[in-house]
Amino acid sequence: MPSPPDTREVILEARDLTREFDGVKALDKFSFKLHRGEVLGLLGANGAGKTTAMNCLLGLTLPTSGELNAFGLPLQANRIQILQRSNFSSAYTALPGNLLVWQNLSVFARIYGVPNPKKKIAELMELLEISHLSKRVTGQLSAGESTRVNLVKAFLNDPELLMLDEPTASLDPDIADKVRKVVRKVQRERSIAILYTSHNMRDIEEVCDRVIFLHKGKIVREGTPADIVAQSSSDNLEDVFIKIARDGEILDEPKKDSAV
Amino acid sequence: MNFRIVSALVMRHLFLYSRTPMRMVELVFWPLVDLVVWGNVTVFIQKNSDEKFGGFILFFLGAMILWDILFRAQQGVAISFLEDVWTRNLLNIFVAPVRTAEYLSSTFFVGFLRILITCVVMSFVSWIGYSFNIFQLQWWLVPFFLNLMVFGWALGMISTALILRWGQAAESLAWAVPFFIQPVVCVFYRVEDMPSWSQPIAWLFPATPIFEGMREVMKTGTMSWSHLWVAAGLNVIYLTLAGWLFVWVLNLTRKRGLLTKFATQ
Ligand SMILES: Nc1ncnc2c1ncn2[C@@H]1O[C@H](COP(=O)(O)OP(=O)(O)OP(=O)(O)O)[C@@H](O)[C@H]1O
Numbered sequence: 001m002p003s004p005p006d007t008r009e010v011i012l013e014a015r016d017l018t019r020e021f022d023g024v025k026a027l028d029k030f031s032f033k034l035h036r037g038e039v040l041g042l043l044g045a046n047g048a049g050k051t052t053a054m055n056c057l058l059g060l061t062l063p064t065s066g067e068l069n070a071f072g073l074p075l076q077a078n079r080i081q082i083l084q085r086s087n088f089s090s091a092y093t094a095l096p097g098n099l100l101v102w103q104n105l106s107v108f109a110r111i112y113g114v115p116n117p118k119k120k121i122a123e124l125m126e127l128l129e130i131s132h133l134s135k136r137v138t139g140q141l142s143a144g145e146s147t148r149v150n151l152v153k154a155f156l157n158d159p160e161l162l163m164l165d166e167p168t169a170s171l172d173p174d175i176a177d178k179v180r181k182v183v184r185k186v187q188r189e190r191s192i193a194i195l196y197t198s199h200n201m202r203d204i205e206e207v208c209d210r211v212i213f214l215h216k217g218k219i220v221r222e223g224t225p226a227d228i229v230a231q232s233s234s235d236n237l238e239d240v241f242i243k244i245a246r247d248g249e250i251l252d253e254p255k256k257d258s259a260v
Numbered sequence: 261m262n263f264r265i266v267s268a269l270v271m272r273h274l275f276l277y278s279r280t281p282m283r284m285v286e287l288v289f290w291p292l293v294d295l296v297v298w299g300n301v302t303v304f305i306q307k308n309s310d311e312k313f314g315g316f317i318l319f320f321l322g323a324m325i326l327w328d329i330l331f332r333a334q335q336g337v338a339i340s341f342l343e344d345v346w347t348r349n350l351l352n353i354f355v356a357p358v359r360t361a362e363y364l365s366s367t368f369f370v371g372f373l374r375i376l377i378t379c380v381v382m383s384f385v386s387w388i389g390y391s392f393n394i395f396q397l398q399w400w401l402v403p404f405f406l407n408l409m410v411f412g413w414a415l416g417m418i419s420t421a422l423i424l425r426w427g428q429a430a431e432s433l434a435w436a437v438p439f440f441i442q443p444v445v446c447v448f449y450r451v452e453d454m455p456s457w458s459q460p461i462a463w464l465f466p467a468t469p470i471f472e473g474m475r476e477v478m479k480t481g482t483m484s485w486s487h488l489w490v491a492a493g494l495n496v497i498y499l500t501l502a503g504w505l506f507v508w509v510l511n512l513t514r515k516r517g518l519l520t521k522f523a524t525q
């Protein structure tokens with residue numbers, strides 16, 4: 001059953017986004033819309049194209065073809081304006097390891113022009129339960145601590161659009177749960193639009209309003225996590241994931257062969 | 261151009277230098293070694309030769325200090341960029357609303373600060389150790405100083421572009437690039453002392469008229485305007501071309517999708 005069209009403002013839109021690497025399509029006519037206040041999950045096996053999609057959306061990688069708009073503006077021509085209203089965090093990036101945590105956060109607060117940066121940083125650190133890390137050397141933090149510091153950076157400018165690439169990778173189940181809850185809480189309070197990737201199905205089910213399954217750069221499923229499970233012969237998202245990862249191409253036309 | 265952003269990026273480097281004193285040591289140590297070695301060599305030559313070499317120490321130490329200005333300015337740009345590569349910070353900066361011009365300006369400013377530190381140390385030591393007062397070099401040298409710094413920035417952008425293009429394997433270019441041109445820009449000798457076939461090459465670089473001009477100022481005590489204008493003109497060209505090269509390589513890296521690989525390695 002098709003869901004009613006979303007009437008909220010479109011924050012991010014990709015149309016026929018294609019990105020080739022040496023003739024291989026990492027993204028193949030990928031189109032989607034992300035609305036204000038919506039959390040959209042990007043799912044797919046290793047190499048499915050999730051990070052490539054995010055990098056294109058951040059302007060880090062240029063698409064081979066296709067159109068990208070954020071806040072109704074073409075991405076390439078308005079990068080700076082768009083980036084001022086967005087932010088990004090990934091388990092695979094870090095803030096400079098040789099500075100103290102508060103120093104790193106002050107630098108980025110200043111880059112983003114955060115009013116009253118000290119207060120903002122303290123608030124966010126408290127929210128993520130890392131106030132005690134303020135005077136620590138960034139490079140000496142554990143993976144989970146460093147992920148949360150990155151998240152503070154990502155929330156600094158009250159972004160309207162947030163891209164999170166595997167934010168809970170390397171977090172223990174307890175911290176992962178806390179991080180999910182914080183992300184969800186802040187997201188709801190401020191109606192942030194989030195693009196979220198994760199290999200953790202628990203993450204996806206708890207955080208995402210809607211998910212897109214990518215397989216070799218193409219969308220093979222789209223809908224709420226519950227709908228996707230309901231449309232398949234599996235009884236949970238993890239099984240759906242495994243099926244798509246193993247025989248994604250057979251399932252290229254999900255609507256026909258899916259049991260309703 | 262947003263100065264708040266430039267100052268934020270400079271602040272990052274100030275934090276860095278304040279946290280890692282080894283970086284300060286590097287700024288002070290190498291110039292000192294150079295100065296002491298060449299200072300002693302000059303004293304030796306002076307003692308063992310006739311009157312003709314009277315002004316030699318002045319030229320030599322002057323050239324040393326000026327060369328260091330060029331090197332420090334270039335390093336300010338190249339090393340600042342490498343610091344962001346080493347700490348995997350590039351990605352954070354590229355996804356922040358930082359314009360290329362703002363990023364580069366912050367590295368220029370770091371270059372300027374490095375020069376300031378080096379200059380203070382070198383002039384102090386050359387004054388104490390060799391009674392060489394850098395301020396006897398005349399105020400006319402200041403425009404040459406500035407031009408040298410600008411040329412250093414251009415070289416820094418070129419080094420950075422090459423590193424961005426060839427990856428971290430090319431890192432040593434950050435230190436090597438100034439020395440590629442050192443033989444032809446007449447730091448320690450005059451253009452006319454070079455083999456005649458190589459003389460036209462010397463004039464392709466703004467550093468040549470700067471060092472020639474410096475020697476003339478020191479010798480005659482009057483301003484060598486022609487050298488200054490040639491240097492400034494060449495600098496405008498170099499700065500423009502180097503900036504263009506950097507932006508071009510940056511876009512190429514984006515096109516190839518290598519920016520993130522570079523930034524997260
Ligand atoms: N710069 C590049 N050059 C060549 N190929 C690339 C480049 N970047 C990505 N690819 C290829 O594009 C495909 C998609 O990669 P991408 O990183 O987007 O996958 P992903 O969905 O994020 O996977 P993972 O779950 O492992 O993070 C892969 O086959 C990858 O090898």
Ligand SMILES: [Mg+2]
Pocket residue numbers: 050051052165
């Ligand atoms: Mg990925």
